[in-house]
Amino acid sequence: MKRAADSDERVYIIEPNEVGDLALTRPKSEGTLTWHFKMNNTRDVAFASSKSFIWDAARINLPSGKKALAQSVYPKESDGQEAWGRSTEYSKASVEHYSEMWYEYPYPVAVNVAADIGGMEYPGLNFCSYKSKGESLWGVTDHEFGHNWFPMIVGSNERRHAWMDEGFNTFINYYSYLAFNDGEYTNDLIKTRKYLGWLTNSSREPVATHPDRTQSNNLGMVAYMKPALGLVMLREYILGHERFDKAFRSYIRTWAYKHPQPNDFFNHMENVSGENLDWFWKGWFYSNANIDLSVDGVYPYGANYVVAFSNKGDMPMPVIFEITFDDGSKERRELPVEIWFKGNTWQHLLKVDKKVTKIEIDPDKIITDTNAGNDVWPSSIYGDR
Ligand SMILES: [Zn+2]
Incomplete structure (x- = not known):
């Protein structure tokens, strides 16, 4: 465990060929061995125990410089690089990503347990299917660890x-x-x-x-x-x-x-x-x-253009649109949601110094516009204007 706490690569605590060797976790002298677990600010608790577990771990590096320990326990049936052999790598990557992007992971450990269940979250510990492999194991591991932020933290x-x-x-x-x-x-x-x-x-x-x-x-x-x-x-x-x-x-x-x-x-x-x-x-x-923004027409107006937009959906949205010019260049403009506050049509004076050949709403296709046919001018054969 000490070596794992200093390693970005996984380190075995119980190797595959040591599984079932109960002497490893027995006390050297007579009597019982007692494990103490402590974790602050948790709203739930779970644990796992099995003599069939392979156990590996690696260090999690947190933005503040603090460290945590990613650990995985799984039976021999789940072992292998295409399956749970990458669980600790997935766990470490997931916790490091959320810590970097949103809020630092507050717990000392992040344990992924192979279990007879699809996936279930607890603070600092997941149960994920022992049958999961590859991308599906990544997906369930990442999802269950993500629950540490919602609803655990x-x-x-x-x-x-x-x-x-x-x-x-x-x-x-x-x-x-x-x-x-x-x-x-x-x-x-x-x-x-x-x-x-x-x-x-x-x-x-x-x-x-x-x-x-x-x-x-x-x-x-x-x-x-x-x-x-x-x-x-x-x-x-x-x-x-x-x-x-x-x-x-x-x-x-x-x-x-x-x-x-x-x-x-x-x-x-x-x-x-x-x-x-x-x-x-x-x-x-x-x-x-639903959202349905529409570009209804583009009309020359002096040296410029007037673009007619309408909101045909039940909820408004800002209008981000991309203009393509006849020299092939492109430019983006944005109209705030306030254009819809007094009605569902908007005439936009488009000041440009080149000839416009195309206007497209939401060029990155982020919004769930339910009618793509009216998002582009000139309208495609799917258009309904
Ligand atoms: Zn969930």
Whole structure:
């Protein structure tokens, strides 16, 4: 354990060929061996014990210079580099990423236990399926460790507000996925077109629905995916990285070891980002509203252009659009959400010094616009204008 605490590579504490050698963990003299465990600021506790465990560990490096110990225990059946042989590497990467990006991990250990269960989270300890391998083991390990931030550090009530627990976790998992090992695995959370079927299904419930009142086949979207997509839109499209990250880090820091309600989150994000987001909370979290921004036409106006936009959806959104000029160059402009506050049409005077050949709303395809056909001018054959 001492060697592991100084190593970025995993070190065996019980090697595969030592499994079952009970002398290793027996006291040298007569009597019983007592293990003491202590961890502060935890809202739950779990432990695992088996004479079949291989046990390995490696150091976790935290931003403040503090260290923690990533550990994995798993049976021989789960061993191997394509399976639990990488569990400690995954655990270390996951905890280091969340600590760097959002809030420093406060616990002394992060233990991944191979168990006969899909995945379940506790403070400082996960149970993940002993059958998981490769990307699926990375995914479940990263998700369960992500729960240390929600709801273990920020003590959300998952029985009422599952989206503040599973949803926030799914959101931070997205960036952890992208960061792991220079993109070894991919996460398609924001392939927004794939949600169209669900977003237009009349049996769906709003995010704010308590999980025991959500139809079980909707729970994945209501509690996990839709809130995560909402935060991605907030970070990538509405606020931008700098303002979002400052606000979300401040929310975690302020509410660490406390029990925030939804309004505490909404208020905090607005106060720190300096922007009223009522329209977004109401539309995305409390209703089934969909987004449908449209570019209806582009008209010459002297040396410039007038671009006609409309909001055909049930909730407003800022308009980020990309202009392509006849020399092939591109430029982005942004119209704030306030353009929709007095109505659903907006004539934008586009001042340019080159000929415009194309206008495209949301060029990075971040928002879940339910009708892509009216997002581009000139309209494609799929257009409906
Ligand atoms: Zn979860």
